[in-house]
Amino acid sequence: MSLVNDKRQAAWFDADPEVETGGAFAGVVFNRPMDLVLTYRVPERLRGVVRPGQRVRVPLGRGNQPAVGYCVRVDTVPPDGVGSGRVKDLLEVLDDPPLIDAAMLELTRWMAGYYACSWGQALDAVVPAGVKKRAGTRVGTFLTVPEEVHRARESLELPAKQAEALAILCRSAEPLTLSDLCRLAQCAPGPIAALRQRGYVHTVKRRVGRGAALSTVGEPAPDAVQTAPVLTAEQAVVLERLDPALQGDAFATFLIHGVTGSGKTEVYLSAIERVVARGREAIVLVPEISLTPQTIRRFRRRFDRVAVLHSHLNDVERHRHWQNIASGEVQVVVGARSAVFAPARRLGLIVIDEEHEATFKQESTPRYHARDVAVKRAQLERVPILLGSATPALETWRNAELGRYVRLPMRERVGARPMPAVELIDLRHERPALGGLSEPLRRAMAAALDDKGQVILLLNRRGFHTFVICPNPQCGQVLKCHHCDVALTYHKGRRLLICHTCDAERDRPPACPHCRAPHLHYGGIGTERLEREIEAAFPYHVARRMDSDTMRTPGSHEQVLAAFRAGDVRILLGTQMIAKGLDFPDVTLVGVVNADTALHMPDFRAAERTFQLVAQVAGRTGRGDRPGRVLVQTYSPDHHAILCAARHDYEGFVAQELPEREQYGMPPYGRLVRLIARGAREPAVR
Structure with missing residues (x-):
């Protein structure tokens, strides 16, 4: 099977650079808790290749261990205070074209400041593991014809098979593999090898998709595609209020405050239709994909090309999704919180459904809230954003009170129920x-x-019993997690005590571990x-x-x-x-x-x-x-x-x-920061 069996697949990995930069120095950040942009010299062979948004391999630390970082800037001279004599050379560029565009670089820089993490940690959260590993791709060898051979081809005296193979390769819009050219010219590899030995054909290596393209876009059968239903009076009013923002290129935040059953999803769908009609794309965030199958089906029935990002995708699927979205083949991206970083290049609208949900908050570094990051992304890319909920977060409500968001109420259920x-x-x-x-x-x-x-x-x-306590009046100890100091929950099906904070497990003890009383009381x-x-x-x-x-x-x-x-x-x-x-x-x-x-x-x-x-x-x-x-x-x-x-x-x-x-002074009237101190010795931590 050909490695480049369609133009779309080749475009995934071989897009021409949009900006040519000949900078001699690159600023690099790392997925480590270090608030520094380190400067590296770009060697001559990589001038014009290194660009912001690429991953690069560089020597790091006193031992000069190779490390992967993100290039965030390219300069012709080193920054002030950095002597060029002390700058190490950049080793390798890992991505072409860049994974991160200018808008996402700016967004992650804001995240680093707002969420108190490094810029590299924020950037690393943007790129899925499958994209970093380039899952589902391989390096292939392709044949090309030098420009001077193109011009002189008619005057070359070649054996028939060599001439035919060279003519086919010259006519091809893309480089071909050896097997492709042998098949098209109906010849063995020998004539092509002879062309290469004479310098008439060159070889280049490219990273391409492995095997057939994976369908990651929902394409329902024609009879399954639904047309938009007639809107209720409230839905029509809300959509009319949204329309100027949907048709323009300006940032605005709308709170669609609708009671349960008022038809907020239909407003989202209709708004997205108007954006897609302009050739733009939409990102829709939902609290958890697996819990909203009905909503996903409605999106698939209304739009031809929908990418659904969820936790059960493997690395290859995640990589193909990323490439589909980045190449503009997707109209609507639906996903949980990490979908806020989807590489939609023609973004026209962001929707956050059930914006009050706590699942939009990431609990590991960077500890971002997808709703707030989405609002910032919409501001940077000058697009409208819709926040929908029957019970908005109080921070969102307060922003609407202050006029930062436009509140659009929906007080009636569909069908006047x-x-x-x-x-x-x-x-x-x-x-x-x-x-x-x-x-x-x-x-x-x-x-x-x-x-x-x-x-x-x-x-x-969850669980069978929510606590276990010693009934001995002289003891009365509740069994707690050794790590979190919270009560353990008994799960009868697994016959285990489990901590619902850190997921630590332990067997059910036969007696109280504190006083050795022979019986324990299970409650809750x-x-x-x-x-x-x-x-x-x-x-x-x-x-x-x-x-x-x-x-x-x-x-x-x-x-x-x-x-x-x-x-x-x-x-x-x-x-x-x-x-x-x-x-x-x-x-x-x-x-x-x-x-x-x-x-x-x-x-x-x-x-x-x-x-x-x-x-x-x-x-x-x-x-x-x-x-x-x-x-x-x-x-x-x-x-x-x-x-x-x-x-x-x-x-x-x-x-x-x-x-x-x-x-x-609690939010939304103040801000809270959680500080965690860790160490091997408790007195030092205290």
Whole structure:
């Protein structure tokens, strides 16, 4: 098979440089915690080859160990204070063309300053591992004809086979491999070898795709492509407000504040259609790809070329995605937080769905928030950005109050469906059974199931028991993680105690490790135990659990949601992942088993996250022809986060929460920085 069987594949790896630079000195940064741009001399053989945005190999440190860094600038003279006599030579250029363009260099420089990391660490987060390793490619040898031979070909006296092979190679728009030329000229390698020996043909090495091109772009069958539905009055008003920004080339940030079921996704789709019609591209960020299969299908049915970036892609697929996007073959990029760095060269719009979600925050260096990085990228590239949520982050709301963002409300559900009625169950008086379900919730479940409805149950705690304690009055120790000092959770299926902070595991001890008491008390309810109780209480109805313990394999989310959509599963229970983006018309009851799991955590966002979670999961019901009902079990029925969520009153929650934040200088009225000190000796760290 030919290594260059289509022009598109060749263009991936052999694009002509857009800018020619003959700089003699290169500034290089590294994926290390060092806030320095080191200067290297560009040797003569690499002048005009080294450009900003490329990875380069350079000697680093006293031992001059070869290290890979990112070139961020090229200069004709060394920076002030750097003597040219002390500058080391750059060894090798790893990328051509550059992986990082000028806009992304500027974005990562901003990230380095804002998130207190090095520029090299920020750059390294932008480039996927598969791209760094050039997965799915190989170096091939190609044949070319020198220009002087092109001009003199007609006057050359050559044997017939050599003449024919040379003519074919001269007519070819691209270099050919030896096997390609032998096939086209219908000759053995001998005549071509003779041409090379005489200097009429040269060989060059190129990196090309290995094997056939991988289809990474969703291309639905023609009968599956859907046209845009008729917009509701609210959707049309919002889109009309967006249109000037969509048709222009200016930065603007819009908050689409729509209740659950108001049709925010259709606004995104219609806005993207207008951008694509202008020949531009869109990036759409969602909290987690595997949890939004319905949304992904809608994008694939509306657009010809959609790239979906998710955690189950292998390195080869990630590399091909990157190349497809960079070459302009993709109209819409959909992905989780790292998709904010997709190399869309004609970017026209960024959309952040459920912008309040904590999963947009990266927990390792660089600790960026994809929403905030997306806003900065939109500003740098002068494009509009849409932030959508029924329960916006308070930082986003405050920015809208200050006029930095334009707020576009959507207060009505599609089809004028009413918001579901929410009832609070006070667990101080209505004690739940051992399985965590109060009698009113059990009765409501039975009624919904008897009426051919479906039920969603939220319990935002994994495992079987959420703590293990010694019952000895003289001890009373709770078993905690040795690394994190948080209570361990018992997972009965695996017979292990697991830390939900660092994932450390340990066997269940036969006795208290502190006082050696022979028995331990297991308490608290997690989703694993709730599932067992549901199966016992409703044996004739299929129940499925969705949490990170059961959804480990690729496609497992889709399988469970497809079974729920088909009606084969009647009860869906799980952690917060079931509160995101699900739209099932037959769900007539949502039960929140314990609304207090995060409410009393030592976190200034505890009330906000509780409100968001309860309000979001409540919005999963009442989306069909039948009205929905929500039952919320809580020990804190008077807390404003619970009360406002029950009333679907976001603005009421904000009115009570923001003054407290302001009083203590918490975000959005102040900034917090987390400082971590590490060392081998505890006294030195302290």
